[in-house]
Amino acid sequence: MPLFERLYNFAHWLTQDREEAEDLVQETYAKALKGFSSFQPGTNFRAWIYQILRNTFLTSRTGLKSTATVPLDLGGDDETVPAANDTPESILLQRSDQQLVQEALGRLPVPYREVLLLCEFEEMSYQEISTTLAVPVGTVMSRLSRARRALRDTVQELRGNKGT
Amino acid sequence: MACELWTENLDAYFDGELPADEARAFTEHLRQCATCAAEGLRRVQQKRAVQAVGQRFTPNPAFRASIQKSIAAPRQSPWRWRWLPVFLSATAATLLIASAFLLNLQHDRRSEQQLLSELVDQHVATLASANPVDVVSSDRHTVKPWFQGKIPFTFNVPELQDSPFVLVGGRVAYVSQSPGAELIFRVRQHQMSVFIFQERGLREARENEAVRTALSFQVRTWRHNGLRYFVIGDASAQDLDKLSELIKAAG
Numbered sequence: 001m002p003l004f005e006r007l008y009n010f011a012h013w014l015t016q017d018r019e020e021a022e023d024l025v026q027e028t029y030a031k032a033l034k035g036f037s038s039f040q041p042g043t044n045f046r047a048w049i050y051q052i053l054r055n056t057f058l059t060s061r062t063g064l065k066s067t068a069t070v071p072l073d074l075g076g077d078d079e080t081v082p083a084a085n086d087t088p089e090s091i092l093l094q095r096s097d098q099q100l101v102q103e104a105l106g107r108l109p110v111p112y113r114e115v116l117l118l119c120e121f122e123e124m125s126y127q128e129i130s131t132t133l134a135v136p137v138g139t140v141m142s143r144l145s146r147a148r149r150a151l152r153d154t155v156q157e158l159r160g161n162k163g164t
Numbered sequence: 165m166a167c168e169l170w171t172e173n174l175d176a177y178f179d180g181e182l183p184a185d186e187a188r189a190f191t192e193h194l195r196q197c198a199t200c201a202a203e204g205l206r207r208v209q210q211k212r213a214v215q216a217v218g219q220r221f222t223p224n225p226a227f228r229a230s231i232q233k234s235i236a237a238p239r240q241s242p243w244r245w246r247w248l249p250v251f252l253s254a255t256a257a258t259l260l261i262a263s264a265f266l267l268n269l270q271h272d273r274r275s276e277q278q279l280l281s282e283l284v285d286q287h288v289a290t291l292a293s294a295n296p297v298d299v300v301s302s303d304r305h306t307v308k309p310w311f312q313g314k315i316p317f318t319f320n321v322p323e324l325q326d327s328p329f330v331l332v333g334g335r336v337a338y339v340s341q342s343p344g345a346e347l348i349f350r351v352r353q354h355q356m357s358v359f360i361f362q363e364r365g366l367r368e369a370r371e372n373e374a375v376r377t378a379l380s381f382q383v384r385t386w387r388h389n390g391l392r393y394f395v396i397g398d399a400s401a402q403d404l405d406k407l408s409e410l411i412k413a414a415g
Contacts, residue, residue: 003380012221022227042375042401102217120211121218126181
């Protein structure tokens with residue numbers, strides 16, 4: 001899929017609104033065009049343009065709201081998740097849960113949602129994510145780990161509500 | 165429990181971020197440890213699920229058109245308008261020569277871009293192919309002789325020991341009707357293609373050395389001894405630079 005469509009998809013995931021996503025992408029391209037001289041050839045173009053999009057989002061009204069309410073990387077709950085309860089059957093059942101995953105992803109706080117999308121969907125390396133989010137690689141790893149746990153918890157919560 | 169140490173690295177392992185030797189040790193451990201294997205499977209499933217639902221929103225065609233217009237417009241005009249009076253005041257001859265030169269330059273640039281797109285396409289086709297290479301070997305002493313008689317030149321395959329790169333294999337590639345070599349290297353989960361062509365076969369590539377991006381792929385190109393080298397991949401810029409250096413060192 002071309003970069004433009006990916007950017008739009010990412011913007012829509014961040015803003016959760018079509019109009020806002022369009023504004024965001026438009027502004028991103030405008031900034032990228034204006035600041036193209038600041039792009040260093042040989043560095044990662046994709047990370048560069050995602051960085052612009054994300055910074056633009058963070059300074060938008062929705063972006064400010066979304067980050068103001070989330071404590072970022074506070075840590076505290078860093079124990080590793082026990083893997084005891086999973087069986088191949090339970091994993092198979094989870095495969096039918098795409099809709100739940102989609103809903104859960106939309107509910108996650110923006111910092112978790114974006115790091116998951118960049119890693120799983122955009123398939124960026126930790127280094128690229130680190131450039132895009134302007135945080136150290138160590139932070140990328142710990143945030144990813146928390147985001148994955150949060151997603152899993154949210155899916156389970158949704159499943160609980162919808163199921164029995 | 166010893167597994168805790170492994171669990172810590174599960175994410176990095178499945179994200180393809182562990183160094184090759186650690187990844188190998190991890191694979192070995194997964195074969196023997198049901199707990200880690202089950203947890204790994206669960207994480208891969210979640211990863212896939214996010215991957216699957218990640219593509220959710222598509223832009224309106226009208227919106228796409230308006231963005232394309234907004235990008236295309238300012239790009240051409242300032243340059244031309246700034247220089248227009250100069251050209252107008254010059255003699256007709258100068259004007260002719262200048263415009264011919266400009267056209268040529270633009271044509272060069274366009275055809276170079278076309279060449280890069282073509283190579284990127286070949287790289288992507290290689291990635292997508294069920295049989296990506298015709299000679300499957302990580303041994304450079306197998307891959308190099310395989311090309312004998314298939315292409316009208318010879319080249320050196322770099323020494324990859326102590327580097328993160330693995331040679332996957334090679335195949336014959338064609339561009340502008342001339343045959344060349346495509347070598348496929350892997351670094352972590354990324355694959356990179358190195359194309360080598362005879363320079364006289366490629367009128368499009370004029371520059372001595374360049375760093376480009378084409379369709380968001382990274383591209384490195386240079387010339388050496390009458391050959392033109394292209395390194396293409398979606399790995400990081402540093403990885404491409406490192407591989408390019410190794411190839412240049414091999415001569």
